[in-house]
Amino acid sequence: MRDNQGRYRNMRVDGARYDYGSRISLNAKRTILVINNNPKDCEALCSILRDEYDMVRVGSGQAALAALRSHAEEISAVILEMNMLGMDGYMLMDIMKGDHFLSAIPVVATTSEEDEVEEIRCLESGASDFLTRPYNPEVVKHRIASIIRLRESAAMLNMLKYDYLTGLYSRDFFYRKVVMTLERYPDKEFDIICSDVEKFKMINERYGILRGDELLCYLAERYRKRLRETEVCGRIGGDVFAFLVEHRKDYNEQQFARDVEQGFQDAPVLKPIIKFGVYERVDRMLPVSGMCDRAMLALGKIKNHYGKYVAVYDDSMRLSLLREQRILDEMEMALKKKQFQVYYQPKHDTKNGSVSGAEALVRWIHPELGFMSPGEFIPLFEKNGFITELDLYVWEDVCRTMASWKERGLPEISVSVNLSRVDFSKPQLAQKIQGVADQYQIPHELLHLEVTESAYTENAQQIIHVVDELRKMGFKIEMDDFGAGYSSLNMLNELSIDVLKLDMRFVQNRSFTRNKSILRFIINLSKWMNLLTVAEGAETKEQVDELRSLGCDYVQGYYFAKPMPGDKFEAYLSQG
Numbered sequence: 001m002r003d004n005q006g007r008y009r010n011m012r013v014d015g016a017r018y019d020y021g022s023r024i025s026l027n028a029k030r031t032i033l034v035i036n037n038n039p040k041d042c043e044a045l046c047s048i049l050r051d052e053y054d055m056v057r058v059g060s061g062q063a064a065l066a067a068l069r070s071h072a073e074e075i076s077a078v079i080l081e082m083n084m085l086g087m088d089g090y091m092l093m094d095i096m097k098g099d100h101f102l103s104a105i106p107v108v109a110t111t112s113e114e115d116e117v118e119e120i121r122c123l124e125s126g127a128s129d130f131l132t133r134p135y136n137p138e139v140v141k142h143r144i145a146s147i148i149r150l151r152e153s154a155a156m157l158n159m160l161k162y163d164y165l166t167g168l169y170s171r172d173f174f175y176r177k178v179v180m181t182l183e184r185y186p187d188k189e190f191d192i193i194c195s196d197v198e199k200f201k202m203i204n205e206r207y208g209i210l211r212g213d214e215l216l217c218y219l220a221e222r223y224r225k226r227l228r229e230t231e232v233c234g235r236i237g238g239d240v241f242a243f244l245v246e247h248r249k250d251y252n253e254q255q256f257a258r259d260v261e262q263g264f265q266d267a268p269v270l271k272p273i274i275k276f277g278v279y280e281r282v283d284r285m286l287p288v289s290g291m292c293d294r295a296m297l298a299l300g301k302i303k304n305h306y307g308k309y310v311a312v313y314d315d316s317m318r319l320s321l322l323r324e325q326r327i328l329d330e331m332e333m334a335l336k337k338k339q340f341q342v343y344y345q346p347k348h349d350t351k352n353g354s355v356s357g358a359e360a361l362v363r364w365i366h367p368e369l370g371f372m373s374p375g376e377f378i379p380l381f382e383k384n385g386f387i388t389e390l391d392l393y394v395w396e397d398v399c400r401t402m403a404s405w406k407e408r409g410l411p412e413i414s415v416s417v418n419l420s421r422v423d424f425s426k427p428q429l430a431q432k433i434q435g436v437a438d439q440y441q442i443p444h445e446l447l448h449l450e451v452t453e454s455a456y457t458e459n460a461q462q463i464i465h466v467v468d469e470l471r472k473m474g475f476k477i478e479m480d481d482f483g484a485g486y487s488s489l490n491m492l493n494e495l496s497i498d499v500l501k502l503d504m505r506f507v508q509n510r511s512f513t514r515n516k517s518i519l520r521f522i523i524n525l526s527k528w529m530n531l532l533t534v535a536e537g538a539e540t541k542e543q544v545d546e547l548r549s550l551g552c553d554y555v556q557g558y559y560f561a562k563p564m565p566g567d568k569f570e571a572y573l574s575q576g
Contacts, residue, residue, distance in 0.1 A: 061087025174234025504537025
């Protein structure tokens with residue numbers, strides 16, 4: 001339930017309810033409710049405490065109950081006379097014990113004389129302490145201060161123990177509770193499950209933060225109801241929940257899909273997608289945070305994968321993550337030590353078979369891990385932005401090599417280099433490329449710049465602007481992997497390019513002969529638009545002959561040569 005400021009309050013926590021809407025102020029006066037039908041007793045207590053506390057007085061159990069129910073949040077302690085007419089103190093305490101809110105307010109009982117039996121009865125009824133008449137001012141002040149201090153310390157502990165929004169265990173206490181549970185049941189096998197909401201930030205953007213909070217509370221309530229006595233649930237991150245559950249034999253995709261698609265139909269948000277990562281049979285030697293990391297690692301494998309709801313961790317995921325982290329840790333040093341090398345794959349003219357150009361491809365020759373494919377490190381560098389540093393390194397290396405070929409009288413050929421989608425977000429991209437080419441006196445038309453089709457679909461206007469700049473400077477633009485994703489005639493119309501590179505899957509597909517009609521259409525369209533065509537991935541003479549017959553201008557692929565280091569490519573180029 002929400003209060004009028006939109007804050008969530010009155011959340012259930014393990015059968016109790018706590019209010020997190022109010023905050024404890026260290027400087028504000030606490031309020032004490034005195035319940036006593038004897039005006040003299042009331043005045044005696046108030047005169048002792050009013051300098052340090054705000055005092056509220058009522059003369060009957062019924063009036064006290066009304067005051068408590070309407071102002072429970074404001075009352076720090078109750079001083080209760082046990083022997084009142086009508087509803088006496090014992091009856092009132094019984095009612096308070098049955099109310100989740102009121103049971104959290106400490107009660108100090110007052111009695112007429114020191115009576116050990118009466119004192120024990122008061123404590124058994126739920127009183128936190130007791131006072132006897134006549135009142136000793138110092139004893140009264142000390143006991144009231146101690147009771148309030150204990151209550152506020154417990155409240156602060158609860159705020160640390162429980163998540164303020166959902167009422168589930170907080171992250172740190174969830175970790176502690178898991179350790180306690182594993183120690184309590186040494187012979188049971190347990191799993192850790194982590195869940196999160198797909199695109200939760202978009203839910204907050206679309207529906208508002210309050211609706212997002214409602215969804216989290218809704219999920220927390222559903223999860224709580226499913227737990228067995230031995231199982232634990234906590235909220236360990238923004239939209240991330242974690243569970244310690246008894247080991248299940250099979251985490252069935254269909255079952256999770258059914259739960260997600262049908263089980264959350266009454267959620268505050270329309271059809272939320274919940275994904276789960278599972279770490280089975282937890283290793284009790286691991287810290288709980290490590291167990292959750294493994295479940296989250298599994299979950300990460302299915303994020304943004306349509307129709308996938310659950311993934312189970314295996315050690316290959318951890319080894320893959322460690323390798324990825326090593327790549328990221330060593331990338332800058334590798335660039336300084338020139339571990340990245342440029343390989344060249346020749347492009348052949350389909351008319352006469354001569355070498356007409358090459359594509360520059362980067363490889364990482366790691367001193368310990370050996371030869372590393374760009375498919376392993378390029379996606380990581382695109383995520384963290386390091387790709388812009390690597391691309392600049394490649395451009396400069398290519399231009400330096402082309403200048404060396406010219407000095408030694410080798411044939412002048414064009415070389416195409418890649419532009420990452422990340423490069424286009426950097427200012428002065430065209431000027432940087434121009435500066436590198438001019439430094440080594442490379443004619444601009446010999447440096448071809450490859451733009452991927454997918455980059456265009458992500459940021460069309462920015463790419464159109466930069467490509468126009470580059471073409472005005474004389475650089476040639478190649479559209480790489482055409483047909484790999486969202487090819488459209490509109491893209492060819494908007495983006496000024498010179499060369500169309502056909503996606504290798506058109507050539508390598510087993511149904512290559514069935515793709516001929518599509519290839520023929522694309523190649524004819526390219527000729528009509530005055531674009532050259534390059535087919536990648538040709539591996540057989542049959543494919544090369546077919547491409548030649550269809551009118552494709554250039555071919556590259558293993559049929560002619562694999563990508564090779566610069567010195568070997570020079571020898572290849574020398575041979576014509």
